[in-house]
Amino acid sequence: MAGFRDHGLKPVDQLALPHPAVTLLLEFGPRSALIDDAAGQWHGSLVAGLGTGTRRVRGEQIECVQIRLSPLIAASMLGVSLPELSDSVVPLDAVWGREAGWIREQLAETHSWTERFAIVEALLTHRGACRPSVDPELTWAWRRIRSGHGLVRIDALADEIGWTRKRLWSRFHTQFGLPPKRAATLIRFDHAVHRLAAGADPARVAAETGYADQSHLHREIVAFTGITPHAVADESWLAVDDIAWPTTPQHPR
Known part of the structure; x- marks a missing residue:
């Protein structure tokens, strides 16, 4: 808050x-x-x-x-x-x-x-x-995707839960509104743009956040936002994100 x-x-x-x-x-x-x-x-x-x-x-x-x-x-x-x-x-x-x-x-x-x-x-x-509440298996899956910054294999998640990939996809989509792979992509993107806003080099961000290369990172950021990684890194919202959204409510900015 x-x-x-x-x-x-x-x-x-x-x-x-x-x-x-x-x-x-x-x-x-x-x-x-x-x-x-x-x-x-x-x-x-x-x-x-x-x-x-x-x-x-x-x-x-x-x-x-x-x-x-x-x-x-x-x-x-x-x-x-x-x-x-x-x-x-x-x-x-x-x-x-x-x-x-x-x-x-x-x-x-x-x-x-x-x-x-x-x-x-x-x-x-x-x-x-x-x-x-959310299925306990899906609670575990979401937390696993978040903690891994999106770098998880959906097949492996399904195996660890004991579900088929099809069941995981169906239940995940029913309860969260998007499939697990798309959730992982969104979480990876979020992690990457925060790294860019913190001043990290785009090539290093791409390598450390699971993108094939810097061009792949560029394409995905443009697809999500309509602007380039350089422009995203200058967004003031990201610069204060870790300040405005800690574990306790914050006074206005």
Whole structure:
């Protein structure tokens, strides 16, 4: 969880890159951000599912709490299956109904970020209680892919679980909204672009993150984002990513 506030010095114009998490945006400021992607435009509180789309965030006087939810818990907390959100943006009203308006009012009326984080955490905890959880085999598989930065063989995962490759593909897609190989590709991409943002040499990043060569890394980053590895490395979002998303909520940037 992180809080963001636009101080009004200049309009926000930020590229939001694909990330291996479900993103929940809770707005409560005087104006709403405009979210652009290939499918259209959205504003207000929203949910962005797992996928490969790059989105641009624009606006002024924006205040929001943004949460990245692991796919292991996202469906239970949101009350919607992840395939319904896959690679798409959905207005929060369509997911939570009146509760979306209630949480906006609560956040707007609260002047402490610590209290806002507590309100959001309490709501998500309440929503996630007594709801179906992810299969334990898939929980293990997702964590294995994440810990390996995407460098895992899907056949080997299936063997370790004791499932067939076809069953793993089917159950993974049903519960996470994308197949395991695509999840591994997304996680590898995320690891690589963070290495680039930290100043690592592209050739070394390609070699150490499982790409065939630097050209392969270049092609995949362009496919995910529409921009080059050099441009991705300069994205301010990545530069603060490890600061804005630690294990504890952060005050606004």
